[in-house]
Amino acid sequence: xxxxxxxxKFQVLKTGQSMTLQCAQDMNHNSMYWYRQDPGMGLRLIxxxxxxxxxxxxxxxxxxxxxxxxxxxxxxxxxxxAPSQTSVYFCASSEAGPANYGYxxxxxxxxxxx
Amino acid sequence: xxxxxxxxxxxxxxxxxxxxxxxxYSNSASQSFFWYRQDCRKEPKLLMSVYSSGNEDxxxxxxxxxxxxxxxxxxxxxxxxxxxxxxxxxxxxxGYSTLTFGKGTMLLxxx
Numbered sequence: 001x002x003x004x005x006x007x008x009k010f011q012v013l014k015t016g017q018s019m020t021l022q023c024a025q026d027m028n029h030n031s032m033y034w035y036r037q038d039p040g041m042g043l044r045l046i047x048x049x050x051x052x053x054x055x056x057x058x059x060x061x062x063x064x065x066x067x068x069x070x071x072x073x074x075x076x077x078x079x080x081x082a083p084s085q086t087s088v089y090f091c092a093s094s095e096a097g098p099a100n101y102g103y104x105x106x107x108x109x110x111x112x113x114x
Numbered sequence: 115x116x117x118x119x120x121x122x123x124x125x126x127x128x129x130x131x132x133x134x135x136x137x138x139y140s141n142s143a144s145q146s147f148f149w150y151r152q153d154c155r156k157e158p159k160l161l162m163s164v165y166s167s168g169n170e171d172x173x174x175x176x177x178x179x180x181x182x183x184x185x186x187x188x189x190x191x192x193x194x195x196x197x198x199x200x201x202x203x204x205x206x207x208x209g210y211s212t213l214t215f216g217k218g219t220m221l222l223x224x225x
Binding site: 031033040041042043045048050056090097102103104105106107108 | 148150156157158159160163201203210213215216217218
């Protein structure tokens, strides 16, 4: 019953470094999402993938890129990390669009950029 | 008016109490509504959908008031384990980016 698995759980980066956050789901869901959660800001959508082979920008895409590698995996890349990207990152998936079934979230990645 | 608004709390209640939270939304065309629960330093988890006619799941009751544009969550007989932050979710349309999370209401249940 893995659901949505995110790696790593914690990461500290120096400004300017790059990294990729990994996400995989085993529920055969079509749609996948990346959110960031900051104190006082709530959850904000970075990118989403409605189905395998498609990706689209969300509310706060600047500084990020994504890859939908296959139906199971959706990665988030920070090319040149900035302190403003310090946040908790959540990957989520849903069977279809968000209106139908809600989301299943991964356990999150706590990223600190110094 | 913000798209989705919640009282951040915290709501401090004793075990066994009944507590209710509201979540207001600004777009009258909003179509779907959910409540999520998020424990400290954990991921959000779907608690329940909110249907037009209202719905109940054990001690939890969710209601929608379209005229006044708010949804509510009622928790009866509060347990210590109900302590968490409750997030409302409002979906404006069918597009994937039309979903908005509220910032959450914190509930603290004490012995």
